[in-house]
Amino acid sequence: MAVYSIGRRRVIALLVLTSILLITFDTRGSAILDRGRSIFALALEPFDAASRTISRPIVNAWNGITNYDDLRRENQVLQAQLDAQQGAVIEARAAILEYQELLTLNRLLGTSDYPTVTAQVQGTRPGNFQYTVEINRGSKDGIAVGMPVVNGRGLVGKINTVFPNSAIVLLIIDPGFNIGAKVLTAADGTIEVPTSTPLRPTEQGAPTATSTTTTTTTIADALAPPVGPLDPINPATTSTTVAPSTTIDPTAPVTSTGATFDPTLSTVSTVTTQPTVTTTTVPREIIRETGTLTGQGPDQPLILRFIEDSSSYGRVKVGSPVQTAGGLRSIAPPGLPIGTVSAVTPQTGTRTLRVEVTLGAGSLDKLNFVQVLRFTPATSGS
């Protein structure tokens, strides 16, 4: 029998052409194919439920054999972290309230202004080349393609495919995930900005109080790592210091140092200010750089591209927080925490920097509950 008989060629050609046709229609968007997906998902539900029920003891046994030690170690570490975070939670709650109040006063939308849908992860990626999870909420719950997905620590992905009762989330670590992001860095140096002016100087010769109290207000840690999706700006801290006092006695005689005596200078004029001079110390400038964030797969940092080396104003620094940039074409509102800068590498031949970002959402293999922000972007993103 010939290796390539006519029948075999026809089968091959038919299958290849059909595949290409389906791929073309699907990538351009086809209501028929989307409907077919939904119907297939409904048909698959009983098989999914049956296989989950049957497989649960097998999966539990496998996890018990392979992951027990790791799990116990991780539990100990997490308990220690939890204890350390208890205090920070209380402070963060107060800060979030203040932040919300500020947004309301300035009529700005925050991330908490969008309704959310809480969902549970019911399956991780079935393949080896796409990083997705499946959640148990779908179009019936108001979820649409492109909506951002967050957990308690930040952005984890976006909705890629929606079925009636479930949805597939494309994780932020997937190489196909792109989002506009901003990194905020405090420039070097600080300036003192007076927040209250001193009173009129007193007239010469009048005895005055001489102690001076200086109150310094510092906007400290404005760029600290966020504590949740609704990350607030940490409030200003106030410290009060007493400056050393200087006394000038206006009635003391003038001591001549050998110059010609000038009777008009027989008294010394002094100017003193009233106490309580308040100043505020702020960073010289907060640099806001915007770029495109891309995933690189698991165990690899995210990459923030198109960041220019603005060395005249200050460079992006390790430890700076990275958030979603927002914008008309973004898939997420601005201000969602993503992570922190872990490395900044200049590139030869270009002013752009290679900025590596460590994901703030933690290990995406262990996602359980997530929130879908019902933020409908102008585009479904990339």
Add this chain to the structure above:
Amino acid sequence: MRSFLTGPLPRLLPVGLFVVALQRTVLTEIRPFGVVFQIVLALAAATGAGTGPERGAVAGFTLGLMYDLSTGTPIGLTALVYGLAGFVAGYVLSLTPTPPWWLCGLFTALGAAVGETFTPIAQALIGDDSRFDQRLFVIVPVVAGFAFVLSPLFVPLGRWCMCVRRPKWKAMPEGER
């Protein structure tokens, strides 16, 4: 109607649904070396090894289509790749019409390896970002090994799904010799 009911589809579809459900539930949790076993790909390749290149390509196409419909990958992408896997595995029948179990297993593993290798290639061809990295050197052997282990079960199952009987040797009558 009768030919449809006696054809391969009424058998392949429910088996495919069950295998796709297993892929999405059990096998996402069991990940040795961080690699997800591809049971649907193993079935597609095993069907090819048991029934030949054409039927293997058709079975792989159908199973891949079901995988695409359930996982959100572009429809037709996995169908193309799994069809290729079934086609490659089916070439075992060009060596011998009744291959032994280990030869079927080897070609099943080969088909699975080809399929898993071509998955990122196909994704790159349709404009998805390149996913080639060193993990491929771990993923492909693990997936191929899994397909080899399952082949003694899946090759007969694949034949049953495609309504193909294993050829049996029969002695020629004396008058025809």
